[in-house]
Amino acid sequence: MEAFLDYLLPFSIAVIMFGIGLGLTISDFKRVLVAPKAVVFGLFGQLIMMPLIGFGIAFAFDLDPIYQLGVVLIAACPGGTSSNIVTFMLKGRVALSVSMTAFNSFLIILTIPLILDLAFNLFWTSTKEISLSMLDTFKEVTFTVFLPVLVGLVVRHYYPNFVQKLRIPLRYILPGIMFLVFLLVLINEQGSGDKSVLEYWELLLPALCLNVLVMMVGFITSGFARIDHAGKYTIAIEMGLQNSALAIFLANNVIQIDGLSLIAVLYGGFSFFTTLIIGWLLKKYAQKREIISG
Template identity: 35%
Template sequence: MALAGTLLPIALAIIMFGLGLSLTISDFRRVVVYPKATVVALGCQILLLPAICFGLVIAFDLPAALAVGMMLLAASPGGTTANLYSHLFGGDVALNVTLTAINSVLAVVTLPLVTNLSLSYFDGGSGTLGLQFDKTLQVMAIVLVPVAAGMAVRAMAPRFAERMNTPVKIASAVILALVIAGALLQELDNLGGYIQSVGLITLAFSVISLTIGYWAPRLAGVRRDQAVASCMEIGIHNGALSIAVALSLLNSTQMAIPAATYGVLMFFTAAGAGFLLRSRTAEPILSEGSSV
């Protein structure tokens, strides 16, 4: 756990720095260009998914630590992997970048809020909150500061930022994999039971997230390519952030299990959703605000 507490925030900081290398101020301004698509996607991500996840947790009657881990996962913003999947399956990648940028900023508030409420509820109503003000500041430090630094580097040295994009991603992936493997080895005896407990619920949550991510925008009259982007953004959560908060700030390997399990399953469910959407009969692109 000491190793995770030291290296995981570093790995996450590298990941968020890499995200910053791909962002510009215009990515935040683009919300004006896609108002309906942005509002619908963020509403699903911030309000609807945590509510659905809470219902799933109650229905599956998870132990407290795993229940909080699921809620932590639901409160996490979309991951950068969503951009790749959106590109592969015909989504509006510019919208993905905008949603990731905005949601990563909002997560500084929403993630501690959902986590604290979940800890309070599933801890038998004792009112013990796990992310006090100092730890909330740590969330801000490992999310916003590296993103801002990456954006600054891109603004000052765009060519250098492009060259560093791939090495930064590789470095973060290697460190993250080592830390997660080490943390899971500490719970090796209980690992099978954990996965058995959360495998089905994480699969259900992934499928529901992808489904809502596509159909909520479509029913709101959003263009199909933007709905695909929303599908991937909402359906692919930032599991690394969930794991980092669970291991380094909450000091709980059990709370990291749902995100670790989800992190494996979501590659397959997101790919399946992408192929299903791509195989649908080609339809003309609708202008935003027109009927489905």
């Protein structure tokens, strides 16, 4: 199973990121130049605030170093296609969500190696030597994230009619691929460890705190930046739904430490539903405030 996952994970990530690329257009990037505030603030939230919150939670909870690294790892990953789906379901600013996903998917080739390097310097106290090359991490993220997104963007540009036919099926196919990845990793972790993944209840609280806290911080701080109500809960959704499949891939195929992917597996198992619920509550709160202020 483990050898199979070594090939399945990078392929699955590439397919998911290719699917994200198919949902992008050149205008998504031009939009930042026309109305950059919401996208720039959202990227600041994901690239700066989220990792800082991740480091804070890792310090605050009495966790083993491997799980502290896991918290930071999931916080360092970008939003995925699921955030676009939840934004669509809640009638948020889908273009903003897609633009944030697009830019973040490119920028993480620089940010993830830096964040992981800092996390290892802070948390990794084991005598086991881990060789984490920033250059190798950069290459892995480039080939599994950057290039698939770029190819998807090109295909969308030159074959828009074909891609239009795929849009509805992709809403189900891409989350389905993510679910398959979580399921296979879950089976593999249960087969290789002393305990079932479901027995790691102590990891659920820090993972849930990360999910809730980043959404609340994103929502509140974007209000200070005078971003509209729909933009506020869209940014919150984008920050709450990380690309857990990418975190699992980095943990198992790049860093290769047993147990590092557990946080990502747990986070991916509940975050879609909790983000949907919290996003709905934030939307209702935003609408009520809009009515009162109007």
